[in-house]
Amino acid sequence: MASPANPLHAPGAGAPPSTFEEATYRKVAWRLTPLVMLCYVVAYLDRVNVGFAKLQMTADLNLSDAVYGFGAGIFFLGYFIFEIPSNIILHKVGARVWIARIMATWGIVSMLTMFVTTPTMFYVMRFLLGLAEAGFFPGIILYLTYWYPAHRRGRMTTWFMTAIALSGVIGGPVSGYILKNLNGVNGWQGWQWLFLLEGIPSVLVGVWVFLKLDDRISKAKWLTREEQELLERNIAAEESAKHDMPVRKVLSSPRVWLMSLIYFSFVMGLYGVSFWLPTIIKATGVTDAWTIGLLSAIPFAAAVVAMLLVARSADRMRERRWHVAIPAFAGALGLVLSVVWAHNTLLAMTGLTLATMGILTTLPLFWSLPTAFLAGTGAAAGIAMINSLGNLAGFLSPYAVGWLKQVTAANDSGMYMLAGCMIAGGLLAISVPARLVNR
Template identity: 85%
Template sequence: MASPANPLPHSGAGVPPSSFEEATYRKVAWRLTPLLMLCYVVAYLDRVNVGFAKLQMSTDLHLSDAVYGFGAGIFFLGYFIFEVPSNVILHRVGARVWIARIMVTWGIISMLTMFVTTPTMFYVMRFLLGLAEAGFFPGIILYLTYWYPAHRRGRMTTWFMTAIALSGVIGGPVSGFILKSFDGLNGWHGWQWLFLLEGLPSLVVGVLVFLVLDDGIGKAKWLTAEERQLLESRITHEDASKEDLPIGRVLASPRVLLMSLIYFSFVMGLYGVSFWLPTIIKSTGVTDAFAIGLLSAVPFAAAVVAMVLVARSADHRRERRWHVALPAAAGAVGLVFSVIWAHSTVLAMASLTLATMGILTTLPLFWSLPTAFLAGTGAAAGIAMINSIGNLAGFLSPYAVGWLKQATGANDSGMFMLAAFMVLGGLLALSVPARLVSK
């Protein structure tokens, strides 16, 4: 075991890590990953529970599919406006305070959504929710670069992003149960209880983040001096090969713009499925809210397994591009067959499961591409820009699907559109030079 007086050897490509290094990274993973996953579960639940609320609130508030789609998507306009500033602030003031602030404010706004009575109020609350949450996801991606080198970050990012799938596994049945069991209690509709009860965990977890999250390796008192030295040496070694460019140059970089377009394509698929999955399942003939919630958990449960296995393969082989492109193609196939087999609940669910597995698997592995060449404040701005531009698809996707469904009377056109974007994203990922991202 190396002492603080002697430099620790770098574990680069072809150099097997020591047992001390593996034990140190396991220690870090067990400290950070459960908390970060918990944060994202409650974040994603507050973001997409509107998909379940729609099952009742569309009737109660007389919202058309186009109005719902616009309201679901306007979240991302608020998100876009404050994304880059929020991430730069996080880089400067620290993750502990800023992530806690984000979680508490979005929890409050999500809960207040229970009081909307008109389409305009619905739009305003969704927009404010996006402003409140801006910076959370790119902030966590940036935060992981403080702890992990590229060849370890793919797996850690995947574990963090399995929270999307877990929120579907947990949120589907819970949301369906709330809609069915709480409807009418205290004179409130089920969808009002949904926003209230699913907003509360964000407040609790936000306080927890403030109490236990460390801003970086240097402030982690639970690490020994040797462990801190090892972790810092790995990050220093990797950062030496990156450029910490001025924010202006990063935002105008062709590489960053390419990454933004790739991510935009994948997010089109993600939110098309996330916001419309309950409605699609209902269209196959399932009408009970709790049954819809249970069925919606199936694709996300399968996605957890796919995400972990593919990420493990990518880190082991130190290959990113094909591990992004092939799941994207699988997601596209699943989307296409979900409408071809829409007459059968079983076949449609099998197709939606394949689509969800493919779409969710692309996302964490995508983030191993830009973080391989961005560093410092430039990384904070670049990651935020990629995420904010990509998440404009979160506005366009549900709105476009809703508009196409209303115009055609079926889900077919919307799902075909999402499939095309998944194929485009996969092809663009393959266009990224392998030397740039193979670390």
């Protein structure tokens, strides 16, 4: 039976259960999804806007590609150090306070990056940004497990992670505009304005999170008692099928390490593209910063559509492994085509668009794998461990691409390396037992 036209008004308790349940989840989605998406848009923008800053910053500060790659990637060392403690703290004190704290501190650090003048200062600020942001992403993934059972969580996680693509759609043109039009204003370079103006929204959204985010179903005053009971009953039913392992056992679990390796492979592809996309587009012959910003939005806009369609299919079929693997293989193909067609802007953009669609589609659906068998404090630690180990690829990937580009004077070898990682991740995803994750 179709759900009500207005999802913000759930039917009464006398309505058929399927209608009442669907309307309740729609109500939750309207309340939570826009806020967590907004959080991730500004988070991801602050994380990767250094890719646009590079277009001016490296020349101004005399930074080599290898230095830039190391600085872009050292973010993830700070991220790695504080990830697991941060997620356990969130599980104990609640998402509202902790996510707000994370957002405010990373916004401040991002703004202060405008004052770097040496490679060492660049490294330090990127490292501090990683420390500040640690715990945000796995914290939201954990937070969604408090509200949604597995067969609904895939689509919600995808909506949340479309923020990566949306930050590219929004951030590309905005970053290009700032670089081109504010360069020299008040005596500051365009890249300095970039860090300042794109850091401010994180602080403001952090305040909004503190005011509006509810830690748990029981604290959501905008839900009726019947709606709360329905949601809590569904979560309890799923949690009863899981085993809340001690943190130490979770961190030594072969399953968790396998998930970490799969995620590491996909993150290699993600940040290889995210940090180097403007440079790759520039290498095809496009030199205007505003045009590069506009072109960089195209792959991310296409990725939004792909992410939502594939997630819908995965939830409807309750199949996870192939819905992760096939986009991974498509992403690998796109990376290869982007370098085969590197000297033709139109064809190279086609390859980059396919690569971005495939890579970004794997990420939210990947998270339906570990959250299908992790629970409680074990879930907090396990999700954080998978994310922190996987995001070490965020350190290795831009540095490896930069080093290979500097050694070979071309982008080819770096993109081939990333394609190999995507293929490996897809094959590992297929190796996961279907009974473990297809729920």
